[in-house]
Amino acid sequence: QQQVKQSPQSLIVQKGGISIINCAYENTAFDYFPWYQQFPGKGPALLIAIRPDVSEKKEGRFTISFNKSAKQFSLHIMDSQPGDSATYFCAARNFGNEKLTFGTGTRLTIIP
Amino acid sequence: DGGITQSPKYLFRKEGQNVTLSCEQNLNHDAMYWYRQDPGQGLRLIYYSQIVNDFQKGDIAEGYSVSREKKESFPLTVTSAQKNPTAFYLCASSIGAGGQETQYFGPGTRLLVL
Numbered sequence: 536q537q538q539v540k541q542s543p544q545s546l547i548v549q550k551g552g553i554s555i556i557n558c559a560y561e562n563t564a565f566d567y568f569p570w571y572q573q574f575p576g577k578g579p580a581l582l583i584a585i586r587p588d589v590s591e592k593k594e595g596r597f598t599i600s601f602n603k604s605a606k607q608f609s610l611h612i613m614d615s616q617p618g619d620s621a622t623y624f625c626a627a628r629n630f631g632n633e634k635l636t637f638g639t640g641t642r643l644t645i646i647p
Numbered sequence: 648d649g650g651i652t653q654s655p656k657y658l659f660r661k662e663g664q665n666v667t668l669s670c671e672q673n674l675n676h677d678a679m680y681w682y683r684q685d686p687g688q689g690l691r692l693i694y695y696s697q698i699v700n701d702f703q704k705g706d707i708a709e710g711y712s713v714s715r716e717k718k719e720s721f722p723l724t725v726t727s728a729q730k731n732p733t734a735f736y737l738c739a740s741s742i743g744a745g746g747q748e749t750q751y752f753g754p755g756t757r758l759l760v761l
Binding site for chain 2: 571579580584635639
């Protein structure tokens with residue numbers, strides 16, 4: 536019940552295209568859903584996050600879509616650029632608990 | 648320049664040896680965490696500490712130990728009981744407990760077994 540399932544494992548998108556990464560969860564006590572971006576050899580960094588009281592959050596080219604009834608959320612990267620090539624992790628946090636449960640990661644490659 | 652530092656960047660462990668990974672933060676954060684990252688498995692929580700002199704086991708604590716004697720420091724010891732220690736170890740911190748604060752990660756330590 537603590538799992539967060541992430542797909543796809545890897546993704547190749549052409550420059551200028553839309554990258555979409557999906558996550559699903561079972562635990563209804565999760566109430567905070569961040570996405571982290573990690574470049575090779577570095578620690579992850581928070582990219583964007585959403586709470587379940589909204590269905591969408593946009594920051595620049597990055598958008599989170601959240602479907603509470605389906606227990607799914609996704610990251611959309613518009614106008615994908617080579618600099619977006621990285622591994623992306625979704626995560627979920629239990630209310631009142633500092634522990635994050637991470638998805639298994641998606642390696643995104645943007646090709647020219 | 649605030650942030651989280653981890654050292655060393657690479658660490659080699661021999662059979663039966665205990666090794667300690669350093670994590671220091673100058674963000675004045677109360678909570679600190681240790682994660683292990685393996686290919687295809689995401690980040691798994693080893694230990695976390697919400698306050699000085701207190702820490703809790705995460706999902707994969709066996710073979711590891713921690714201490715939190717100072718607010719800014721949270722060292723992780725990989726003991727000889729950890730039979731598969733090769734991984735990328737990440738330390739993180741957040742402002743406090745009970746909220747939805749961002750976790751900030753250090754640059755990581757890669758542990759290799761000789």
